[in-house]
Amino acid sequence: MEVVVLRYGHRLIRDERVTSHCCLVSRAFGAKKIVICGEQDPTAIKTLEGISKNWGAGFDAEFGSSWEKILTEHKKTGFKAVHLTMYGQPLEKKIKQIKKHKKIIVIIGSRKVERKVYALSDYNISVTNQPHSEIAALAVFLYEALRGKKTKFANAKLKIIPSSFGKKVKKKTRATG
Numbered sequence: 001m002e003v004v005v006l007r008y009g010h011r012l013i014r015d016e017r018v019t020s021h022c023c024l025v026s027r028a029f030g031a032k033k034i035v036i037c038g039e040q041d042p043t044a045i046k047t048l049e050g051i052s053k054n055w056g057a058g059f060d061a062e063f064g065s066s067w068e069k070i071l072t073e074h075k076k077t078g079f080k081a082v083h084l085t086m087y088g089q090p091l092e093k094k095i096k097q098i099k100k101h102k103k104i105i106v107i108i109g110s111r112k113v114e115r116k117v118y119a120l121s122d123y124n125i126s127v128t129n130q131p132h133s134e135i136a137a138l139a140v141f142l143y144e145a146l147r148g149k150k151t152k153f154a155n156a157k158l159k160i161i162p163s164s165f166g167k168k169v170k171k172k173t174r175a176t177g
């Protein structure tokens, strides 16, 4: 399954850190791309460029001018829209059905999300019906939707050797993939 994340309503300064974390979660949990809509701000994209340099490329982040345009364009090319909201249907009830789709665009909010997002989405999905965070909701959703998908990043300079104690990191002097 191909997954694109749409970050709705990014605000300068206030959302910088959270949006950066949404980018990192999207990348690590197997999404292909994140499109950030709202106030133009290169911070998140710069953070990601630094991460990709060391930990490998293959994930894209970009700014979009209008969330509605991004969403409708993706829907036209066969993407199903999943909006993560505490008001939605429980993830555990719908995940089986969602996993049948080949292409998904996942919408996560920041500020109050307008009604049109709910209406244009094919699924409004909750990760518990309690208020929490877009970072947490996104991580849980991607983990459930893409479980088992091994994410590969090209030209990584650093690779972690999983170990029970301490930190083991393999460094490549010349990046090879």
Ligand SMILES: C[S@@+](CC[C@H](N)C(=O)[O-])C[C@H]1O[C@@H](n2cnc3c(N)ncnc32)[C@H](O)[C@@H]1O
Binding pocket: 083, 084, 085, 086, 087, 107, 108, 109, 110, 111, 112, 113, 125, 126, 127, 128, 129, 130, 131, 132, 133, 134, 135, 137
């Ligand atoms: C911090 S919340 C702010 C929500 C905002 N106050 C509103 O009323 O829409 C930001 C985003 O986190 C996500 N989120 C928070 N709690 C969630 C939950 N229980 N299930 C799914 N997504 C959730 C939603 O995408 C939401 O738009």
